[in-house]
């Protein structure tokens with residue numbers, strides 16, 4: 001079975017890049033399932049620096065052939081998060097409060113083929129609000145019924161992601177890191193058959209910070225508050241498209257290919 005996974009898709013530049021590039025990638029890889037991290041799909045409250053996703057942008061991803069959209073620390077940014085997180089193909093971190101809206105795991109099915117997608121957030125990315133991701137993952141794995149498991153582990157820390165991957169090696173098909181927006185050069189298959197990469201990287205404009213114009217983020221970093229006169233905006237320049245292609249055999253991984261390339265310009 002084949003799976004295509006895109007790291008954090010950042011706003012209009014990222015969406016446009018996927019609209020441009022995804023049809024050729026679908027033709028080339030013929031994936032059974034396509035998953036994308038969408039926690040940065042929109043600016044839901046730019047004066048506060050809030051990202052998250054909207055139903056309109058989600059629909060653009062689903063129209064392209066994306067089967068499920070994962071989240072992260074920005075899953076809880078949108079003002080209408082019940083509607084967004086209530087969408088049947090949207091995930092938010094599993095290890096957030098069970099009382100919060102949304103789901104942390106989703107079983108995708110197409111004919112005989114099944115893939116359990118699970119989304120967790122590391123303590124390094126959302127320190128106060130979540131339980132440890134590893135026990136949350138282990139509880140979910142006990143309940144699942146033999147489908148291969150793809151984990152989007154959304155975290156600042158390579159240590160967190162790597163430790164969880166080794167803890168679950170052979171029990172999950174893949175643990176793919178997201179959140180930093182920077183691709184790491186360590187894609188591999190662990191000894192018992194789990195595909196791993198510390199961070200897939202983003203689908204977002206290159207000339208800035210993690211797909212955003214640096215002005216707001218640098219000022220917020222100085223102040224430790226959203227700066228009053230600025231709004232968060234997308235970076236300009238060519239768009240980096242970062243993805244992982246997986247070949248699975250049963251519940252384990254046979255191959256992982258990680259790519260991150262610069263496409264054409266962002267917003268005109």
Ligand SMILES: [Fe+2]
Nearest residue numbers: 008039040179
């Ligand atoms: Fe992100």
Ligand SMILES: [Fe+2]
Nearest residue numbers: 072073074179
């Ligand atoms: Fe994040």
